[in-house]
Amino acid sequence: MGNRVIHFEIQADDVERAKKFYEAVLGWKVMPAMSAEKGDMMDYWMLDTGTGPGISGGMYKRPADDRLYTYDGTVLVPDIDKAVEAVKANGGTITREKSELKGVGWFASAKDTEGNRFALMQATDWKPE
Numbered sequence: 001m002g003n004r005v006i007h008f009e010i011q012a013d014d015v016e017r018a019k020k021f022y023e024a025v026l027g028w029k030v031m032p033a034m035s036a037e038k039g040d041m042m043d044y045w046m047l048d049t050g051t052g053p054g055i056s057g058g059m060y061k062r063p064a065d066d067r068l069y070t071y072d073g074t075v076l077v078p079d080i081d082k083a084v085e086a087v088k089a090n091g092g093t094i095t096r097e098k099s100e101l102k103g104v105g106w107f108a109s110a111k112d113t114e115g116n117r118f119a120l121m122q123a124t125d126w127k128p129e
Helices: 014-026 082-091
Strands: 008-012 029-035 045-050 057-061 070-076 093-101 105-111 117-123
Touching: 008 014, 008 070, 014 029, 014 045, 014 057, 014 082, 082 093, 082 105, 082 117
Parallel strands: 008 057, 070 117
Antiparallel strands: 029 045, 045 057, 093 105, 105 117
């Protein structure tokens, strides 16, 4: 068994706003997984990022005593230009405009509505299913 990354997490000041951002920009499914009100240790949402290469993750309210503003992951997208426009149209910001990584693909850096950093990449040889 290898030592693979199997999950990522995103903190959000406003979980509802963040859910809308990721659903609209990347088409992720955001599903409740735990509820403090129901006796679980915290409120927690699963992030289903789809099929194919990659992993899925989770999201929770950013705690006051351990604030993170990055999951610093790269999201594989079929069209970098559409993804960049979707980030902007849904309240995010592009922090590094699209640039080519020779032999790899197109890359752009962004921040979501909560200030979390992430990247977008359209691979040179990747074909959408």
